Amino acid sequence: MSTSMIILLAAVASGLLFGGLAVYEQARRMPWRQVSWKAPIWLLVGCVALGGVFSFLDSDVAGQTLYEVEADGPGAAVPSTTSFPFVVQHATAEHDLMVAPESSERITEPIRVHVRMSGPDGRSLVDEERTLDVRCPDDEPCEWYTFSRDLVPGRAGPHDLEVTVLSPGVTSVHVRVGDAEKTDGERIPGY
Structure with a gap:
């Protein structure tokens, strides 16, 4: 459902x-x-x-979801890089990138992640390391802020997203790439 x-x-x-x-x-x-x-x-x-x-x-x-996956995180084995290949369909459309590290353990410390996205020609569209702080919504467990970025790929075709987790404690990584011109996308179960 x-x-x-x-x-x-x-x-x-x-x-x-x-x-x-x-x-x-x-x-x-x-x-x-x-x-x-x-x-x-x-x-x-x-x-x-x-x-x-x-x-x-x-x-x-x-409907605007181009690519979405929730992958296992590295836990304590850091640094750890996971590659997420996907295909860009609308090269001139604005795409939104979201990387959300998650943990099944109690979150108390910020973490560092490095996100790199390259196009079919190998050129980097995103190459950024960030520290994701902890946020604690009322009556909910604490979580990390997400890595979010808007970009226009410029070229259609296969792209590669690499997420390197540099801090321990990440048990899963939720990745979503949205395409403003896409209309028939689907979210993964639970989102």
């Missing part, structure tokens, strides 16, 4: 829940035939409409 469908179903379920609670609260205080259906229906319609908008926005991101 796609993330877009999950968003839409969650919105429908929320609308039914909130609408049902509005009916229940009224039914507790007055006879059943006096219950107003206006608020419950508007709650359902509003939730479904919001779910539809967010589902559409998410499907647009999915």
Whole structure:
């Protein structure tokens, strides 16, 4: 099941829940035939409409996915380089690159990564080392910030992305390359 469908179903379920609670609260205080259906229906319609908008926005991101993979990380064996080959279809379109190191362990320290992307002629489009700091969203486990970059490849054909993890603790690496002109891409399961 796609993330877009999950968003839409969650919105429908929320609308039914909130609408049902509005009916229940009224039914507790007055006879059943006096219950107003206006608020419950508007709650359902509003939730479904919001779910539809967010589902559409998410499907647009999915459709623009050129390449996506979640690969095993090196753990403690660093430095470690993983190569991700993919094919650029629209050379003049803006592409967004995202590299997200992840860990199954508790994250407390920043990590260093080196990202290099080269085109069919071997020319580097990205060659950058970054320190990814730790961020701790409320009520969620800490994670590292992602490496993100926008670029225009300039040439169609096979490209190679190399991610070198320079710090220990990375158990997986999530890589996504988006193409602004692509419309039929798909996200990997879970995203």
